Amino acid sequence: MVTPYGKELRKMRIDRGEILNTMAEKLEISPAYLSSIENSMRPIPTGFSAKIIDAYKLSAVDAKKLVNAEDETLKAVEIKLSTNLNGTRRQTALMFARSFNNISDAELEKIREILSGGEENDS
Numbered sequence: 001m002v003t004p005y006g007k008e009l010r011k012m013r014i015d016r017g018e019i020l021n022t023m024a025e026k027l028e029i030s031p032a033y034l035s036s037i038e039n040s041m042r043p044i045p046t047g048f049s050a051k052i053i054d055a056y057k058l059s060a061v062d063a064k065k066l067v068n069a070e071d072e073t074l075k076a077v078e079i080k081l082s083t084n085l086n087g088t089r090r091q092t093a094l095m096f097a098r099s100f101n102n103i104s105d106a107e108l109e110k111i112r113e114i115l116s117g118g119e120e121n122d123s
């Protein structure tokens with residue numbers, strides 16, 4: 001699934017009539033790496049939006065679009081579930097994801113204990 005950032009980056013490149021190689025060269029990265037960012041196969045590198053804004057001398061409006069797309073993308077987490085999960089497991093994973101923001105710290109700690117098999121975690 002392409003993220004809002006990937007879409008914004010690709011749109012920017014296409015609107016400027018650039019091919020992947022040209023943009024990658026301007027940003028001093030490989031075309032494969034740029035493609036992987038556009039296609040959401042790699043995370044957005046730290047400072048990447050600032051690098052784009054500087055390299056392309058983006059207007060304040062275009063810079064804001066790019067930064068907003070980055071913020072929206074970083075808020076999302078993709079969970080890839082195995083296709084052979086039974087209905088109960090799939091439903092449980094989705095219920096957990098949907099209610100994550102409402103889980104108390106105490107409940108979260110209990111879940112962490114279950115998931116770690118009772119081992120203590122320092123993180």
